[in-house]
C-alpha cells in the first residue's frame with residue numbers, strides 16, 4: 001500500500017485537493033502565465049499545461065463521473081470503463097487517443113487535455129510498465145500467445161498454436177505424456193502433476209517454477225483492453241474488456257454509488273472492490289438499449305439475441321470492473337491476495353469479512369469467474385450464430401442498436417467469426433479462474449459442452465482435451481469446486497469431492513469416430529490443413545486421450561473400491577473403440593482395464609449411457 005499516492009484522492013473539495021498534493025507539488029507553485037497578453041481582455045483560464053498533476057487529476061475525475069446526458073449522451077466514462085481511468089494509464093493509451101476519444105464522448109478540449117495529463121501522471125507515479133495499447137493484451141498468460149511471430153492462414157495458425165500448447169505440456173505433465181499409465185500409482189502421479197498446474201504447486205515434482213494455469217502460455221490471443229476501430233478493421237470488434245452501453249446509478253442511488261466508488265478509489269482493497277462490485281448490481285441500470293427491446297415484431301431468434309445482448313453488455317461491464325482491479329492490484333504488488341489457487345476467488349468462501357457476497361451468490365456461484373466465462377457464454381446466444389448468417393453489423397442494425405455501437409464494429413466482420421472469437425477466448429479465461437467449471441453460475445455448463453463445441457470449431461483439439469481432464473481432476477479432488485448452498489442467500493457449506501468419469505461432451509463430440517477437423521467436414525472451412533500438421537496434432541491428442549482415459553479409469557476404480565459409490569455413467573464402448581484405433585500393442589490391456597472398471601461399476605448399479 002505504500003505506493004498509493006495522491007492519485008487515489010477522489011473527493012472534489014479544495015481541502016482534499018490540498019491534502020492530496022504530493023510532496024513538493026503544490027498547486028499554487030505552477031509557473032505563472034507569461035506576461036504580455038492583451039491588457040483589456042479578462043484573464044484567460046490557466047492553460048492546462050499550467051495545471052498541477054493533482055488539479056488535472058481532479059478535473060479528469062470530475063469528467064470521468066459526469067453523467068450529464070446533454071454533454072455525454074452515451075453516459076459517463078465511468079459508466080463503461082470503471083471507477084477511474086486507471087485502465088487507460090495501465091494499458092498505455094496515448095495522449096492523442098485519450099484526447100480524441102474524450103472529445104468524441106463530450107469532453108471539452110481542456111478536460112480532455114487534463115485527462116491526458118492525469119493519465120501520464122498516474123503512469124509515472126505508479127511506475128506502470130510501458131505498454132503499447134495496440135499490442136498489449138492484459139493477463140495473456142506468460143505475456144504472449146504461443147508462437148507469437150508465426151504467420152499463415154488463421155486456420156493453420158490455430159492448429160500450429162494448439163500443437164505448440166501440447167508440446168509445452170510435455171515437460172509439465174511428464175506422466176500423462178509418458179509411457180502407458182498402467183497402475184493406480186502412475187495415475188495418481190499424473191493427477192498430481194496436473195493438480196500442481198491448477199494450484200501453482202509442485203507436489204508431483206514436475207513444476208519447479210510453480211506455473212499456475214493463469215500463467216500457462218496458450219494458443220488463444222487474449223483480447224486487447226480497448227479494441228477501437230479507429231486503429232484498423234482488426235479492432236472493429238466487441239472482443240475487448242469495456243462495456244459498450246453505459247451503466248449509471250438509478251435515481252435513488254446516485255450518492256450511494258459515488259460513495260462506494262470513492263471508498264474503493266481511496267483504498268482499493270479487495271473488500272472495497274467486492275463491495276463496489278456487488279453494489280453495482282443493485283444500484284446501477286443500463287442507460288441505453290437497442291430498440292429491439294421494445295419492438296414486438298421480432299422473430300423468436302431476434303428477440304432472444306436482443307435480450308442476451310443485454311446480458312453480454314452487463315458481463316462486459318463486470319469484466320471491466322474486475323480487469324481494472326486485477327491490473328490495479330498487480331501494480332500495487334498485491335495480486336496474489338486477489339486471486340488465489342485453482343479457483344481464483346474461492347478463498348473468500350468462508351471468510352466472514354466477505355459474508356456480504358453470499359447474498360448475491362446463487363448455488364455457490366463464484367462471483368467474478370462466472371463473468372469471464374459469461375462473456376463467452378452469452379456470445380453463443382446473442383452474437384449471430386450459424387442460425388443467423390451475415391455480418392455482425394447487419395445483425396446490430398436489425399436489432400436497432402444505438403448508432404454509436406453499430407459504428408464501432410468492422411462492417412466486414414462476419415457474425416460467426418465474432419461469435420466464436422468471443423466464445424473461445426472468454427470461456428478459456430473463465431476456465432483459468434475456475435478449472436472445475438462447477439461454479440461459473442447462471443446456467444453455465446458444468447461439463448464444458450459449449451466451450452468444447454466452440455474449440456472444435458477452431459480445431460483447438462489439444463486445448464479441449466486439456467480442459468476436459470483439468471475439469472475432471474479439479475472437480476474430483478479439490479474442495480473448492482464442491483461447496484453447497486442449500487438455498488440462495490444462505491452461507492456456503494463444504495461438500496465432499498468424488499472423482500467421476502463424466503466425459504460426456506468430450507466423448508460425444510471428439511472421441512466418437514476419432515479426431516476430426518472442421519476442414520474435412522464443412523464447406524465454409526475450405527482451406528485444407530497440411531497433413532503433417534494434422535498428424536502431429538493427432539499424435540499428441542491420441543496420447544492425451546489414451547493416457548487420460550487410463551488415468552481416469554484407475555482413479556475411478558479406486559473411487560468405486562473405497563467409497564462403494566457410483567459417481568458418473570461410464571461409456572465403455574466409445575473408450576474401447578478409441579483404444580482399438582490407437583497403440584495396437586496396448587489395445588488388449590486397455591480394453592481389459594475398461595472391463596474391470598465396468599464390472600464393478602455395473603455391480604454397484606452404474607449406467608453405461610450419459
Ligand code: HEC
Pocket residue numbers: 063064074075076077078079080081088093097098099101102105106107115133225226227228229237240242243244245246408
Ligand atoms: C458507452 C460506453 C462508453 C463510454 C460512456 C465511454 N467509453 Fe471510452 N471506450 C468504450 C469502449 C467500448 C472502448 C473500446 C473501444 C471501442 O469499442 O471503440 C473505449 C475506449 C476508450 C479509449 C481508448 C481508445 C483507444 O485508442 O484504444 C479511451 C481513451 C476512452 N475510451 C476514453 C473515454 C472517455 C474519456 C470517456 C468519457 C468522456 C469515455 N471513454 C466514455 C466505451 C465507452
